[in-house]
Every structure is written in structure tokens, then in C-alpha cells.
Amino acid sequence: MNVSQTMETEEDLLTCLHIKLYHPQQSCKGLYGLLPLGKRSRLSADDPLRLGRDAQTCNYVLLDPRVSRKQLSLHAYRTPQNQDMLFTIQNLSQRGRVSVNSSSLGYLERMDLPNKALIRFGEYEMLIVREAGEARGSFEVEFEVLGVPPSRETCMCEPTMSPVMDTGSCVMNGYPAEVRELGPLESDETLVYQS
Known part of the structure; x- marks a missing residue:
């Protein structure tokens, strides 16, 4: 060649x-x-x-x-x-x-x-x-x-997102309600709440 x-x-x-x-x-x-x-x-x-x-x-x-x-x-x-x-x-x-x-x-x-x-x-x-x-x-x-929607596959979070929790879920404004309502499934038990 x-x-x-x-x-x-x-x-x-x-x-x-x-x-x-x-x-x-x-x-x-x-x-x-x-x-x-x-x-x-x-x-x-x-x-x-x-x-x-x-x-x-x-x-x-x-x-x-x-x-x-x-x-x-x-x-x-x-x-x-x-x-x-x-x-x-x-x-x-x-x-x-x-x-x-x-x-x-x-x-x-x-x-x-x-x-x-x-x-x-x-x-x-x-x-x-x-x-x-x-x-x-x-x-x-x-x-x-x-x-599947690329927004779910890649978790393309927008700047107005909530922090990513231990679950790896991201909650974003502007996304369908079922995605926004996911919320964290776990929380940090060491946080102390004061009223």
C-alpha cells in the first residue's frame, strides 16, 4: 500500500x-x-x-x-x-x-x-x-x-438546582413535576435543628 x-x-x-x-x-x-x-x-x-x-x-x-x-x-x-x-x-x-x-x-x-x-x-x-x-x-x-430523555440519563442539572444528595438525584426547576418532586431520600442525621 x-x-x-x-x-x-x-x-x-x-x-x-x-x-x-x-x-x-x-x-x-x-x-x-x-x-x-x-x-x-x-x-x-x-x-x-x-x-x-x-x-x-x-x-x-x-x-x-x-x-x-x-x-x-x-x-x-x-x-x-x-x-x-x-x-x-x-x-x-x-x-x-x-x-x-x-x-x-x-x-x-x-x-x-x-x-x-x-x-x-x-x-x-x-x-x-x-x-x-x-x-x-x-x-x-x-x-x-x-x-430515555437525555436530561434523566445524564442528570444535566441547571444552575438553579438543589444540591445533589446521597441518592444522586438532582432536583431542578423547569423540569417535569415528577422529576422536580423526587427530593432527597436520605438526610444527614448529624444536623441539629434549632427552633
Whole structure:
């Protein structure tokens, strides 16, 4: 084999966004029928990744009438101080909010996407994990469907959370009532209460 065929090239080291999706009714609705699940797709860093229900304006489509035509977009960028490809997320929906970890984005608002982010819109939860790479002109995206909500699987606690108790549970504002009501199952018996 030729040496040039065995060497890694810059294109082998593309930054990859792992996008893990969850919807409570995903098993019976076929919501992800147009997504390339389980395989990597390459995108130009010049063009934003758009997710929504309109196949003409979005590169990735959710088959759900409750999703906006253009729900959100991810834009790649670099800074002079950092050679990594970074991303911003922008809410493109006029009728719904997108939340990123504990921050809510209104229409056309954008923010920097952390290396690991829990995105919510409607009943969807999306965990995006950025795998760093060295390429500059393009990046990859890999979609996967999760069987459980990523908020429960990863315990992505928001800054307004209560402390994590011995049970390992986290109680968070803004989460469904059944998650908020968990509360600690054990307490520190050495605490002395004064009235």
C-alpha cells in the first residue's frame, strides 16, 4: 500500500457533532424518518445546519407538524485564539422557545454552544456533544435516537438546582413535576435543628 494512502489527513479529523434525540412518542410516530440515523454526514462550515420540518429550507427534517418549519440552526465558527471549530445555536421559530441547558432563546436569539448541551423545544430533548477535530472547511454530524430523555440519563442539572444528595438525584426547576418532586431520600442525621 502506498504511504500516502495510509497517512491520516486533515479530512480524517473532522469536528463531529453527535446529536442524540428523544421525544416521548418517538416509537409510534416515525418522527426521524428523514434523518440519517447512525451514520456521519459531512457539512460545509460555510453553511448552517438547519433543523425543522421544511425539507426545502432545512438540511435535517423532523416529520412532526408541531415542529416549526425552521426550528433551529447551528453555525460553525473559529476564533483567532482557538483553532477548534466552535458553534452557535440560533432559535429560528417564531412561535416557540429553544432552551440550551438553563438558558432560553427567543426568536432569532443565538448563543455559543458548549461542548455538551441539552437542547429542548416542544417535547423534544436533544443532547449535542461536540467531538473536536482539526479540519477547518467542513464538519460532520451524526444523529442517534435515545430510549430515555437525555436530561434523566445524564442528570444535566441547571444552575438553579438543589444540591445533589446521597441518592444522586438532582432536583431542578423547569423540569417535569415528577422529576422536580423526587427530593432527597436520605438526610444527614448529624444536623441539629434549632427552633
